Structures are given as structure tokens and as C-alpha cells.
Amino acid sequence: xxxxxxxxxxxxxxxxxxxxxxxVGRAMRDSGHSDAGDATRVGDxxxxxxxxxxxxxxxxxxxxxxxxEKALEKSGFADVAKAYALYRADRTRARxxxxxxxxxxxxxxxxxxxxxxxKRDNANVDGDTAMGTMLQYGATAAKEYNExxxxxxEQAKAYREGDIHIHDFDFYALTMTCCQIDLxxxxxxxxxxxxxxxxxxxxxxxxxxxxxxxxxxxxxDQHGGQxxxxxxxxxxxxxxxxxxxxxxxxxxxxxxxxxPEGAPRPDAEALxxxxxxxxxxxxxxxxxxxxEAFDGAVVAALESDGVAAPVAEKAMAWARRQAEKETDxxxxxxxxxxxxxxxxxxxxxxxxxxxxxINYGTDTTPEGRMVVKNLLLTTEKGLGHGETxxxxxxxxxxxxxxxxxxxxxxxxxxxxxxxxxxxxxxxxFSFVDAPFNISYYKPGHPETEVSYMGCRTRVMANVHDRxxxxxxxxxxxxFTSINLPRLAIEAHGDEAKFFRSLDxxxxxxxxxxxxxxxxxxxxxxxxxxxxxxxxxxxxxxxLHWNDPVREVIKHGTLSIGFIGLAEVLVALYxxxxxxxxxMQEKGLAIVRHIREFCDSMAAKTKLNWTCLATPAExxxxxxxxxxxKRYGIIPGVTDRDYYTNSFHVPVHYKISAIDxxxxxxxxxxxxxxxxxxxxxxxxxxxxxxxxxxAIIRAMHDAGIGYGSVNHPVDRDPVCGYNGVIGDTCPRxxxxxxxxxxxxxRIRRITGYLVGxxxxxxxxxxxxEHDRVKHGLSGNASDRA
Amino acid sequence: xxxxxxxxxxxGPDAGKPERVLRLAxxxxxxxxxxxxxxxxxxxxxxxxxxxxxxxxxxxxxxGGEEVTPSELFRRIEDTVLDTGVTxxxxxxxxxxxxxxxxxxxxxxxxxxxCYTGYLFEALLAKSERDEGTRRLLESIDILVDGPFVExxxxxxxxxxxxxxxxxxxVPASLAARAAVWTTDPGWVGEDGAARAx
Numbered sequence: 001x002x003x004x005x006x007x008x009x010x011x012x013x014x015x016x017x018x019x020x021x022x023x024v025g026r027a028m029r030d031s032g033h034s035d036a037g038d039a040t041r042v043g044d045x046x047x048x049x050x051x052x053x054x055x056x057x058x059x060x061x062x063x064x065x066x067x068x069e070k071a072l073e074k075s076g077f078a079d080v081a082k083a084y085a086l087y088r089a090d091r092t093r094a095r096x097x098x099x100x101x102x103x104x105x106x107x108x109x110x111x112x113x114x115x116x117x118x119k120r121d122n123a124n125v126d127g128d129t130a131m132g133t134m135l136q137y138g139a140t141a142a143k144e145y146n147e148x149x150x151x152x153x154e155q156a157k158a159y160r161e162g163d164i165h166i167h168d169f170d171f172y173a174l175t176m177t178c179c180q181i182d183l184x185x186x187x188x189x190x191x192x193x194x195x196x197x198x199x200x201x202x203x204x205x206x207x208x209x210x211x212x213x214x215x216x217x218x219x220x221d222q223h224g225g226q227x228x229x230x231x232x233x234x235x236x237x238x239x240x241x242x243x244x245x246x247x248x249x250x251x252x253x254x255x256x257x258x259x260p261e262g263a264p265r266p267d268a269e270a271l272x273x274x275x276x277x278x279x280x281x282x283x284x285x286x287x288x289x290x291x292e293a294f295d296g297a298v299v300a301a302l303e304s305d306g307v308a309a310p311v312a313e314k315a316m317a318w319a320r321r322q323a324e325k326e327t328d329x330x331x332x333x334x335x336x337x338x339x340x341x342x343x344x345x346x347x348x349x350x351x352x353x354x355x356x357x358i359n360y361g362t363d364t365t366p367e368g369r370m371v372v373k374n375l376l377l378t379t380e381k382g383l384g385h386g387e388t389x390x391x392x393x394x395x396x397x398x399x400x401x402x403x404x405x406x407x408x409x410x411x412x413x414x415x416x417x418x419x420x421x422x423x424x425x426x427x428x429f430s431f432v433d434a435p436f437n438i439s440y441y442k443p444g445h446p447e448t449e450v451s452y453m454g455c456r457t458r459v460m461a462n463v464h465d466r467x468x469x470x471x472x473x474x475x476x477x478x479f480t481s482i483n484l485p486r487l488a489i490e491a492h493g494d495e496a497k498f499f500r501s502l503d504x505x506x507x508x509x510x511x512x513x514x515x516x517x518x519x520x521x522x523x524x525x526x527x528x529x530x531x532x533x534x535x536x537x538x539x540x541x542x543l544h545w546n547d548p549v550r551e552v553i554k555h556g557t558l559s560i561g562f563i564g565l566a567e568v569l570v571a572l573y574x575x576x577x578x579x580x581x582x583m584q585e586k587g588l589a590i591v592r593h594i595r596e597f598c599d600s601m602a603a604k605t606k607l608n609w610t611c612l613a614t615p616a617e618x619x620x621x622x623x624x625x626x627x628x629k630r631y632g633i634i635p636g637v638t639d640r641d642y643y644t645n646s647f648h649v650p651v652h653y654k655i656s657a658i659d660x661x662x663x664x665x666x667x668x669x670x671x672x673x674x675x676x677x678x679x680x681x682x683x684x685x686x687x688x689x690x691x692x693x694a695i696i697r698a699m700h701d702a703g704i705g706y707g708s709v710n711h712p713v714d715r716d717p718v719c720g721y722n723g724v725i726g727d728t729c730p731r732x733x734x735x736x737x738x739x740x741x742x743x744x745r746i747r748r749i750t751g752y753l754v755g756x757x758x759x760x761x762x763x764x765x766x767x768e769h770d771r772v773k774h775g776l777s778g779n780a781s782d783r784a
Numbered sequence: 785x786x787x788x789x790x791x792x793x794x795x796g797p798d799a800g801k802p803e804r805v806l807r808l809a810x811x812x813x814x815x816x817x818x819x820x821x822x823x824x825x826x827x828x829x830x831x832x833x834x835x836x837x838x839x840x841x842x843x844x845x846x847x848g849g850e851e852v853t854p855s856e857l858f859r860r861i862e863d864t865v866l867d868t869g870v871t872x873x874x875x876x877x878x879x880x881x882x883x884x885x886x887x888x889x890x891x892x893x894x895x896x897x898x899c900y901t902g903y904l905f906e907a908l909l910a911k912s913e914r915d916e917g918t919r920r921l922l923e924s925i926d927i928l929v930d931g932p933f934v935e936x937x938x939x940x941x942x943x944x945x946x947x948x949x950x951x952x953x954x955v956p957a958s959l960a961a962r963a964a965v966w967t968t969d970p971g972w973v974g975e976d977g978a979a980r981a982x
Contacts, residue, residue: 657814657822658865683817687943687981690821690971698866723981730940730981 002053006060020046024068027084033077042080045071101144108136117621125352135352139170146172150519155512162626164509165481165619166516167561171223173519175528176556177479178224180359180451180459181536182472183234186214193217194529203245204327207238208334212341214536215356215392219347221531222475225355225393229451229472232363232371235334239367242330244286246323248275251298254315254322255307264306274301288324288366295320332374339378342391355752356392357454359430361417362402362446364409372413376427380420386720388713388746390753393454394427398700404433415693421709422685422692423722425746425753428452428676428708431700436669440469447472452706455615455752456674457559463602464554473538474555476673478516480509481561481614483623484590485643488571489631498572499593506560506597510609513558517607521550558607559673560598561614563623564643565590566650570636577663578649588666591647595670610673613646620645647671651680657695661702668705677707678748684724685711713746803853804883809843809875811857813864818871819898819927819944820971824861828875828884833902837935839946843875854887861891872899872925878908881917888924898927905930905953905964927967928953941981943974952979 005015024046025039033039049067053059059067065088072081104118112128113119119127119136126132147156150172158164168177190199193213201207211234215226228234252268259265266274275286278301284294295316302312347354360372375394383389396417403410417427430452432441437450440460451471452458459476462469482505491498525532525543532549535541539552566576568590569583577587594611601609620642628638644650647667649660657679664677679695692709699707714725718741719732725743728735736743746753810827812818818825827840829849838844861870870891877884877899888897899921901908905928912919922928929945929952937947944952954967966973973979 656864656866681814681816683815684981685816688816688820688971691816691823694822694866694868728940 002050002055002057002059004058005064006058008061012058017047017050020064020068024072024084027072027080027087028077030087031077031080031083033080038075038077042071042075042077045074101140104140105137108133108140131346132352142170142172146170150515151512152515154508155515158505158508162623163483163486163505164512165483165622166512167479167481167619168223172516175222175523176224176520176553177476178222178226178355178453178457179218179475179531179537180227180229180453180471180473181214181218182447183211183214183228183230184237185472186534186536187234187237191534194533201238202241204235204238204242204330204334205337207235208338209341211235212338212345215342215354216345216347217530217534218536219354219356221528224476225357225453225455225457227357227359227451227453229359230363230446230449231358231375232360232368233446235371236363236365236367238334239327239331239370240285240287243288243323243327243367244275246326246330247286247319248272250322250326251315251319254318255302255311258311258315259307263308263311266302266305266307274298274305277301288327288370290320328370328374331370332378335371335375336378336381338375339389339392340383343383343389353391355454357395357452358392359395359397359451361397361410361413361427362399362432362449364402369410369413372410373416376413376416376420379424379426382424382722385717386722387715387744388424388722388753389426390746393752395430395452395454395706396421396427397430397432397449397451398696399432399449400700404700415689418693418696419686419689422689422711423713425708425711425713425748428454428706429696429699430706431704433700434668434703434705436672437705445470450705452674452676456613456676456706458672458674458705459557459608459610461602461608461610461672462555463606463608468538468555473536475537475557477520477553477556477558478513479559479561479612479614479673480513481563481612481619482506482509482594483564483627483643484562485564485567485571485623485637486627486630488568489627489634489637491572493572495572498568502590502593503597506594509560510597510601513560513609514605517553517558520553522548524548554607556608557610557673558601559610559612560594561612561646561673562591562594563614563616563619563646565647565667566644566653567637571634574636576636576650576653577647578653578655578659584663584666587647588670591667591670595672598672611671612673613667613671613675615676616643616645646675648677657681658698661695661698661704661707665699665702665704668703675705677704678710679707681709681711683711685709685713686723708748710748715744715746717741717744803855804886805851805853806857806880806883806887807846807848808850808852808857809840809848811860813860813867815867815871817944818873818900819869819896820969821869821896822864822867823869823871823898824864824867825871825873826857826877826884826887827873828877828880830879831874831876831902832879833876833932835902835933835935837938838933840874846879854883854890857887858890861895867895869896869898872897874900876902878903878918878921881915881921885917885920885924888921892924892926896927897925898929899925900929902932903930905951905958909959909962922955922959925955927969927972928955928958930964943979943981944972945979 002015004012006012021043024042028039046068049071069081069084072084107116107118125135127136146169151159159166187200187210190197198210201210211228218226248271249268252271255265278294278297279285282293282297284291286294299312299316303309342356343353345353379389398404398414402408403414405411421427430450432438432449440448442448447470450458450460457476459471459474460469487501487505488498490501525547526545531537532540532543537552538555543552565587569576569587573583573586575583577584598609598611624638624643631638633639647664649655649663660679661677668675677699685692695709712724715722716725716729716732716734718734719729721729721731723730727737807829809829812825815823815825827843829843830846831844834844861867872884878901891897908918908922912922929950931950934947934949937949939948942948951964952967952972954965957965968977
């Protein structure tokens with residue numbers, strides 16, 4: 001006789017047969033069998049089965065339920081058995097629904113990030129820390145809620161089943177993606193972080209510190225990256241202010257030292273009036289670019305105050321040299337602090353360093369140049385122990401006539417940028433001269449120079465306000481990516497069918513983005529205390545605390561992304577766009593189709609719809625895992641652990657650098673929401689900067705919008721050597737396999753640098769592993 | 785590839801004569817580790833030195849590899865578009881001096897041409913008195929990295945060299961001086977001229 005059963009959660013409780021019989025009765029009634037005698041017969045049948053269980057055995061709940069089904073069938077109630085089975089399945093699903101979330105919480109709580117792909121989904125979050133774990137609980141619960149309450153059924157289905165990916169889905173109801181910050185505007189007159197007012201900075205050190213605070217504060221209002229559109233122009237006034245102050249103080253010191261006993265020696269305070277007067281009479285300024293008129297006016301004023309002419313002149317000349325040197329040093333220290341800060345400060349629930357980016361390179365003033373020179377030098381030097389800085393993502397803006405060719409005023413900075421990037425992987429390079437970027441460019445209006453968000457996002461066109469096709473104060477609102485390879489697999493080689501299903505998917509995504517826009521539009525200024533409250537977002541300074549942000553976020557973009565163009569082409573036609581010009585035409589036709597859809601939506605809605613070459617972190621593995629399960633292994637399509645990034649030529653395909661650049665360039669013109677091209681080179685890039693510059697120049701000339709070079713950067717933490725390390729450190733000869741301390745290996749993942757491979761998710765690890773360094777075949781004969 | 789007759793060869797310095805053929809162990813493009821800038825590397829098949837610790841022992845045998853004419857190689861090099869230098873490696877390039885000299889003459893002055901060798905410059909200079917191929921190859925290259933790989937003097941911090949005994953020579957200057965002259969090109973020896981990585 002059975003007296004106990006085991007429940008689903010493992011507990012053993014006493015067995016109550018009447019509960020089973022009651023459930024049977026309910027199922028019978030629901031199926032229209034209301035005769036109590038029937039129920040009794042089924043009960044007897046169940047009892048017979050139960051007798052076969054060994055004495056003292058403890059059946060599991062699901063075994064009992066199977067016995068009930070069998071009893072129903074035996075008694076001639078197959079229809080009730082079916083209803084009962086359905087009821088059970090439904091109950092199971094409901095139970096799983098409740099517990100799935102708890103299981104995920106369990107994984108988040110108990111497993112090391114190393115063993116959990118879920119916890120490494122975002123390489124920038126350390127899933128092993130308290131705050132990282134808390135962030136993951138929140139994100140998981142929010143996704144659950146958003147899917148159940150905010151998506152339409154067809155959207156939820158498409159999202160759940162991997163037809164589409166809604167990026168930053170945990171933030172669905174809360175905020176927009178990213179913003180290009182205009183530092184000059186923000187600093188003008190000072191700003192507030194919500195916990196106190198910060199005066200307009202007056203020194204290069206404060207400029208650097210406040211730039212970090214601006215990024216951190218804005219990061220708390222948005223889930224995506226934070227970028228400074230014009231870093232050099234934003235920080236340059238700090239250099240100017242520091243120089244003016246140092247010039248005055250140094251002049252006072254020199255006068256004190258040089259003036260004979262008893263002669264007049266105005267101190268720094270007294271020189272304030274002298275400087276102000278000299279500015280007024282000469283029209284010049286105490287600036288790095290020496291104004292003879294100003295210096296002359298100061299000397300003249302000193303003479304009229306009784307300072308001997310030779311003393312005044314000598315003091316002024318020394319003060320200028322000294323002030324320039326001191327300002328240069330202070331700028332270096334400020335940039336060093338900025339980089340350290342951006343790699344250590346936390347935001348986003350305290351679990352992540354902000355996703356910071358800075359654009360620079362075209363300011364030709366001595367102050368702006370001093371900023372960029374020192375920023376690059378400190379980046380080259382690395383962090384405290386020479387480590388490669390992960391943040392900020394630096395973007396050197398290349399422009400013909402400004403910094404691209406010998407003789408251009410900032411050509412030296414471009415060369416320095418190449419040298420630094422060949423050692424540190426940053427800066428990346430953006431190209432104002434690319435046809436689709438130069439069309440917005442207005443000389444004398446730096447805000448019309450393209451800015452990129454580190455990982456690739458780009459916002460330029462503005463159908464909402466044609467007069468403001470600029471980058472500062474704007475950003476992406478939200479983006480959703482389409483699993484293109486799946487559409488291609490399902491089309492079974494039928495091109496027309498592929499485009500038909502693509503159109504359907506585009507319509508679905510457009511509706512979803514509009515739905516999300518509605519949610520965002522109804523948020524109020526107070527929901528974004530810094531972004532909107534401090535006027536960082538374009539036109540938000542015209543709104544009040546309780547105003548909805550609808551009108552101003554129309555400056556932002558709604559973007560439709562895609563992944564795996566290469567796999568699409570293989571699935572549809574058997575080859576990808578790296579392999580033949582015909583496939584390149586097919587690839588361009590597909591991406592052009594998406595772009596044209598976006599353009600038509602923009603015309604229809606007067607919102608900025610753009611086409612995105614999706615950065616694929618997390619996503620690259622998610623889609624293909626699902627598709628593998630669904631379709632099995634299809635050679636060239638689902639036979640790897642990741643789908644290829646956007647329009648990239650597959651990383652495992654051998655191709656020369658120039659061919660990769662030329663094949664990918666036309667897609668940059670189509671993907672107006674953002675794009676990036678990488679060239680992979682093997683070897684210690686820092687030993688061959690000339691080769692690095694050749695690649696960047698080829699990108700510029702081919703019409704690439706944004707690009708970078710991937711190359712290995714390793715570091716031995718023991719001796720500090722930075723370069724390429726195999727198993728043995730070239731400098732100290734230490735072998736990795738002999739000791740506990742591993743070499744650090746910096747690699748790039750969807751635009752962000754990661755210090756070790758540990759935080760890569762599985763798909764990204766596989767992708768890194770497969771990367772073919774273009775053109776290098778070891779010693780094998782290369783017949784390609 | 786079949787042996788190439790006159791009809792298949794591009795017009796070269798010896799137009800009309802059948803082209804010489806190179807025995808190739810490998811060809812790399814967009815290389816950044818065998819000289820400054822982006823380069824093509826021509827690995828020849830066959831080497832008499834057999835240095836202990838050699839990175840490419842599969843190139844020792846004088847049989848095997850791929851037979852290719854200089855003009856075919858020239859076409860492959862041109863296809864890279866970006867590459868501005870060519871490095872001869874191997875194998876021992878001076879074991880196939882004639883064919884490589886033909887290639888180098890097609891390449892210059894558009895490409896800078898560098899050559900690794902297990903011989904010393906002084907020995908090659910002496911040999912060039914009696915050997916036409918050696919003389920022609922020396923006269924057609926810009927840079928010579930000379931000397932065998934000596935495992936005991938291996939040093940990974942060296943720029944573009946395997947062991948510290950090897951020298952990076954400015955060939956036109958060395959020929960003019962009739963003695964080995966180090967290059968001063970910062971691309972080869974670094975901004976500080978130390979020929980070592982920092």
C-alpha cells in the first residue's frame with residue numbers, strides 16, 4: 001500500500017487518494033460526463049493501478065498523474081484522458097512560468113560568470129560582483145514584465161522565438177539608448193548633477209574631471225553609450241584658462257625675481273588689471289598662440305607702472321615659456337586622470353563603468369591640439385601598471401585638409417593617433433570625408449562633423465528638423481535587429497519569398513519600434529534628471545520638469561538592424577559577398593531594401609528611421625543557437641557558434657585587407673544608423689606603425705565611415721612588457737605555462753575592449769578564435 | 785603550375801627568352817612582421833643552412849613547393865594594392881638568386897625590396913665576383929638581413945630579426961662601400977636606431 005508521494009519540489013507528503021478522485025471528477029464534468037457512477041468506475045481503475053505499486057514505494061506526482069490518465073483510458077473515457085492531459089500540460093506551463101524566473105535567479109545567484117553564458121551576456125558587467133548580480137536580477141525581472149505586459153502577442157512571439165532581437169529589452173519602458181554630449185554647452189554657466197551645483201570650470205583639471213561626471217551622470221539616465229561629440233573643442237577652453245592664469249602668476253614671479261631692490265613689482269593679483277587692460281587696448285588675448293599686440297600691451301603697462309623695460313620684456317618672455325610648459329604638464333595630468341576615472345568610476349546600478357566614447361581630432365587651435373596630444377600620450381603610456389585602457393572608446397576624426405595629409409595642421413596628431421592605436425587598439429578612426437558624412441559637413445560648424453558612438457552608432461540626418469542635421473545633443477532612441485539568416489533559411493533558395501518575409505518582418509519591427517517610441521514619448525523630463533533636466537538632449541532646455549519628452553526625442557533615431565548578411569547569402573545562393581561580385585550585388589540589394597524601408601518610414605512618420613549594422617554582442621550566439629535547434633547544421637549558415645556581424649565578410653574567410661575594405665565600404669553608405677569595419681592583422685602592430693597607417697588611409701580612400709584595426713595586444717603583468725606574447729614573454733622570458741600569473745590578452749568585442757577572454761560570451765569567444773588575420777597564411781602556400 | 789614558355793610570360797627585362805622559374809614554399813600578403821609597412825613575403829623552397837631552431841624547416845628541401853614565374857608572382861603582389869614592400873625569405877633566397885633578381889627588377893622602384901639570407905654580406909660580395917645571379921640579386925635589393933639564425937642569440941625583442949648576430953644592411957650603401965653598412969631607416973631599426981622594440 002502506497003502511503004506517501006513525492007511532490008515536484010522534492011518534498012514527500014502523505015498520499016491522499018481523495019484528492020486524485022476529486023481531480024478526476026472535475027475533468028469528467030468538464031468533458032460532459034456528469035454521472036457519478038462513471039467517476040467511481042475510473043476511481044476503481046486507478047485503485048487497481050495503484051495496487052501494483054510496491055509497498056512502501058514513494059511514487060512521484062507525475063507518475064500518479066500518468067496512472068490517472070491510464071485509468072481514464074481503460075474505463076473508456078479517452079476524451080477525458082485527453083482533457084486531463086491538456087489540463088496537466090497547462091498547469092505544468094503555468095508552474096514553469098513561475099519557476100523559470102526563479103531558476104534564472106538561481107543561476108544568477110549561484111553560478112560563476114565563467115560557467116554561465118547568461119552572466120557574460122554583456123562583457124562590461126562583472127556578473128560575479130554584488131552589484132553586477134543585482135543588476136542582472138533587475139534586468140531579468142524587467143524583461144519578464146516587459147514581454148508579458150508591453151509587447152503585442154506577435155511581437156512577443158517574434159522576440160521569444162528569435163525572429164527579432166529587441167535590444168536593451170530590460171530598459172524597454174524606461175529610457176532611450178544613447179546621446180552625444182555637447183561639453184561646451186553643458187559647461188557654459190555650470191550644471192547640476194542633482195546632488196549639487198557645479199560652477200563653470202576654470203582650470204584644465206576641473207574640465208577633465210567634469211567631463212567624466214557628465215558622462216557618468218548621463219549614463220544613469222540611459223542604457224546605451226555616452227559620447228562626447230567634440231572632446232578637443234570642449235576641453236580646449238580649460239587649457240586656455242589655465243594658460244592665462246599661469247601666465248599671470250609666472251609673470252609676477254619673474255618680475256619679483258628680476259626687479260631690483262626697491263623697484264615696483266606688481267603681484268599676480270595686481271596683474272589682473274594689467275591683463276584686462278592689455279586685452280582691451282590690444283584686442284589680443286593671453287593665449288597659447290602668442291599675440292604680439294597683447295604681450296606688447298602688457299609690457300607697456302608694466303613700464304608705465306615703473307618696471308624697467310628690459311625687466312618687463314625678459315619677465316614676459318620667460319613667463320610665456322614657463323606657462324606653456326606648466327599648462328602642457330597640467331593638461332597631461334588632467335587627461336591621465338580622465339582616463340583613470342573613466343576606467344574606474346561606476347554607473348548603471350553601480351555595476352558597470354560607463355560606456356564612454358570621445359570624438360576628437362579636428363580642432364586646430366593650439367589649445368585643442370594640446371588636449372589631443374596629451375590624451376594620446378597618456379593613452380599610449382597606459383594605466384597605472386601600463387595596462388591598456390578599456391575606456392573611453394576614442395575616435396579620431398579624420399578630415400582631408402585638417403589632419404589627413406602631410407602639411408595639414410593636425411597631420412602630426414593623426415600620425416600620433418596611428419602610433420597609439422597600433423599599441424593600444426584605440427583610437428578608432430572616423431572619416432568625415434566619406435560621401436555620406438561629408439554631405440552634412442559645413443566648414444566652420446564643428447557640430448556638422450560626424451560623431452560616432454564608440455561601438456558604431458551614428459546620428460546625422462534629421463527629418464524632424466532639417467536645420468539641425470548635427471550630432472551633438474542627439475542619439476538613438478531604440479533599435480531592434482532582424483534574424484536575417486532565418487528568413488533566408490525558410491525561403492529555401494526562393495529570393496522572392498525571402499523578400500516577402502523580410503517585408504513582413506520589417507513591418508512587425510516598425511510597429512514595435514513605434515510602440516516603444518510611444519512609451520518613451522510619454523516619459524517626462526523628471527525621468528531623465530540629467531539628460532533632459534540639464535539640457536544635454538537637444539531642445540530639452542525648452543521643457544519643464546513635468547513635460548513629456550515627445551517632441552524633443554523626435555531628434556533621435558529609431559533603427560532597424562540586421563545580422564548575418566554572409567549567412568543569408570550562403571543560404572539563398574550558396575556563396576557570400578566576400579566570394580564574388582555577383583554576391584556583393586545581392587548583398588547590397590538586401591541591405592538597400594532595408595534602408596529604403598527605413599527611408600519610407602521616415603517620410604511617412606517624420607521620425608528618423610535608420611538602418612543599422614548591428615553590433616552583435618549576445619545576439620550573435622542567441623539567434624544561431626535557436627536556428628541550429630530548428631534547422632540543424634547547414635554548412636556555411638548554422639555550422640558555427642555565431643552569425644557574422646552585420647555586413648562583415650566572415651572573420652574566418654581569408655581575404656586581403658584591401659578587398660575586405662572595398663567590399664564593406666558600400667554598406668557603410670547604406671547603414672546610416674551606424675557601421676564599423678575592422679581589418680585583422682597579426683603581429684606586433686606597434687613595431688610597424690607604417691603598416692597601420694596604410695590600412696587607415698585605405699579605409700579613408702575607400703569611403704569607409706568608421707573603422708579600426710584589430711591586432712593582438714598582450715601584456716605580461718610581471719615585467720610590464722606590452723606587445724605580442726606567445727607562451728613566453730619576449731622581454732623577461734617568463735613562460736605562462738610555468739606560473740600562476742597569466743598574461744593579459746586584450747581583445748575587441750563588438751567595439752569594446754575586454755581585458756581577458758573570460759568575460760566573452762561563448763559565441764564571441766568562438767568568433768575571436770575563428771578570426772583570420774587577413775593575408776597571413778603562416779608558411780602555407782597562398783593561392784587565393 | 786606547368787613550366788611557363790615564352791608565350792605565357794609577361795615582357796620582362798629579358799623579353800623573348802623563356803622566363804626563369806622560382807620554387808616557392810609560400811606567399812604572404814599584408815604581412816607586418818618581415819619589414820616596415822604592409823609587405824608581401826616570398827618564401828622560397830630550399831635551404832642549405834639548416835640552422836638549429838629554424839622556424840620553417842619545411843622549406844629546407846630543394847624539392848617540392850610550387851613552381852612559379854617571377855611575372856606570375858609580380859601579378860600576385862600587384863593584386864594586394866596596399867602592399868608597398870616585398871621581402872624575400874625562405875628557404876635561402878640566394879639559392880635562387882637569378883629568378884629572384886628577375887622579380888626584384890620588376891618590383892623596383894615601385895616596391896622596396898628586402899631579402900633575408902643565411903650567408904654573410906661579405907661572403908655574398910665575394911661570390912658576386914664570379915656568380916652572375918648573386919651579383920644581380922645584390923644589385924636589385926634595398927635591404928639585406930644577413931647571417932644565420934643562432935639559437936643561443938635568439939631575442940624576441942629584436943625588430944625584424946631572429947637572433948642578435950643578424951644585421952640589417954643598406955645594400956646600395958654596402959655595395960658602394962664594399963663593406964657591410966647598417967641601414968638607418970627608422971622603419972627597420974626604430975626611431976632610436978636601436979633595432980629593438982621598446
